[in-house]
Amino acid sequence: MGKTRGCGHLLRRALCVLLAAVLLVPLPAVVAPDARAVTQAEIDSLKASAGDLDKQKADLQKQLKAISADKNKAMDQKQLLEQQIDVIQSEISNINQQITKYDELITQAQTGIAETQQEEAQLYELFCQRVRYMEEEGDVNYWAILFHAADFSDLLDRLIMVDEIMEYDNAVMDSLIATRQQLEENKNQLEQARTAQQAAKEKQVTARKELESREAEVDKLLAQINKEKKQVEHSVKELEALAKQMDAEIAKKQKELAAQLAAQGKKITSESGYKWPLPDYTNLSSLYAGRIDPFTGKKATHSGIDVPAPKGVKILSAKSGVVLTSAYNKGGYGNYVVVDHGNGNTTLYAHMSSRSVKAGDVVKQGQVLGLVGTTGRSTGNHLHYEIREKDVRIDPVTRYSGLTYKGKKL
Numbered sequence: 001m002g003k004t005r006g007c008g009h010l011l012r013r014a015l016c017v018l019l020a021a022v023l024l025v026p027l028p029a030v031v032a033p034d035a036r037a038v039t040q041a042e043i044d045s046l047k048a049s050a051g052d053l054d055k056q057k058a059d060l061q062k063q064l065k066a067i068s069a070d071k072n073k074a075m076d077q078k079q080l081l082e083q084q085i086d087v088i089q090s091e092i093s094n095i096n097q098q099i100t101k102y103d104e105l106i107t108q109a110q111t112g113i114a115e116t117q118q119e120e121a122q123l124y125e126l127f128c129q130r131v132r133y134m135e136e137e138g139d140v141n142y143w144a145i146l147f148h149a150a151d152f153s154d155l156l157d158r159l160i161m162v163d164e165i166m167e168y169d170n171a172v173m174d175s176l177i178a179t180r181q182q183l184e185e186n187k188n189q190l191e192q193a194r195t196a197q198q199a200a201k202e203k204q205v206t207a208r209k210e211l212e213s214r215e216a217e218v219d220k221l222l223a224q225i226n227k228e229k230k231q232v233e234h235s236v237k238e239l240e241a242l243a244k245q246m247d248a249e250i251a252k253k254q255k256e257l258a259a260q261l262a263a264q265g266k267k268i269t270s271e272s273g274y275k276w277p278l279p280d281y282t283n284l285s286s287l288y289a290g291r292i293d294p295f296t297g298k299k300a301t302h303s304g305i306d307v308p309a310p311k312g313v314k315i316l317s318a319k320s321g322v323v324l325t326s327a328y329n330k331g332g333y334g335n336y337v338v339v340d341h342g343n344g345n346t347t348l349y350a351h352m353s354s355r356s357v358k359a360g361d362v363v364k365q366g367q368v369l370g371l372v373g374t375t376g377r378s379t380g381n382h383l384h385y386e387i388r389e390k391d392v393r394i395d396p397v398t399r400y401s402g403l404t405y406k407g408k409k410l
């Protein structure tokens with residue numbers, strides 16, 4: 001093997017190897033921060049809503065402070081506290097969503113770090129290969145490649161090759177630097193997400209304590225109210241005025257929902273019969289229509305029927321339908337749910353301790369809507385139950401059998 005021939009052979013081999021490197025080893029793409037920006041925007045929007053909740057809470061606190069010395073306003077105090085509880089519960093759910101989002105953010109950053117580290121390792125290996133090759137083929141440099149051109153046309157070919165090789169080497173270096181920066185950024189993101197999540201978790205603990213303390217205050221007020229007026233349920237007069245407003249509101253919402261569903265080619269279908277919402281509690285403490293208002297002592301009409309039951313008993317939907325309203329009503333219903341069964345037929349469940357459905361939910365007959373409580377203008381745990389047919393309130397008793405009232409069968 002002659003020296004000159006060997007050199008030329010070596011050079012051709014070098015070019016082949018270099019070109020092979022250019023053609024066969026594509027540079028890995030540096031991981032982009034892709035979906036992360038969207039998630040951060042979501043968290044920011046959650047934080048903005050949390051800010052609104054804070055304002056609502058502060059406003060309610062101001063109202064509470066203004067009447068806190070007035071013993072006659074115990075019922076109003078109770079309702080303000082319940083509104084605060086409603087806001088705190090929204091706050092807790094908001095923070096829960098934030099914590100979940102931070103979990104996603106942390107997972108994203110961790111995946112990003114793992115991917116970037118893998119790419120960095122690949123690039124570094126490529127870089128080492130290039131350096132080792134340069135070391136091994138010490139005298140073969142770009143100029144040497146050009147110098148060995150056979151003719152002008154060969155020189156042009158070689159120039160293009162050299163250009164590609166140099167570009168490739170530069171790209172390896174650039175990618176290595178970019179990968180290192182990306183890694184640094186991913187690590188910062190991870191750190192930030194962890195810190196922010198920790199802060200959210202601490203806020204959650206505070207919110208839960210606040211909730212407990214508000215609930216204790218409500219219990220204290222209830223005890224005080226019940227000591228003064230024994231066994232009253234709710235102010236019928238106030239609820240009657242409210243029920244009239246509710247008639248209009250429900251009719252309006254029902255029409256809106258029907259139009260919305262019609263646009264989607266849908267319609268609410270429901271059973272013809274009603275299921276009793278509290279299967280284990282069938283004794284009523286108050287009937288529909290006239291009774292003596294425990295607050296005013298005067299005769300007033302009652303917009304529904306009252307069914308005493310312990311706090312926390314499940315309230316079941318009388319029929320299938322779509323939840324029209326699930327909210328805290330500060331006028332007197334407290335936590336209440338209205339279910340739309342189509343054709344102007346709705347059922348309303350009031351004074352719940354908690355609601356387990358939200359407006360727009362599709363519910364089945366017998367599905368749990370919430371739990372028995374005494375929120376709103378109420379001083380004892382019971383369900384206040386209303387039925388509307390063709391948008392007009394009817395006596396719920398007429399739709400059931402087996403109910404009793406003070407020992408009598410209805």
Ligand SMILES: [Zn+2]
Pocket residue numbers: 234286302304305306383384385
């Ligand atoms: Zn009632």
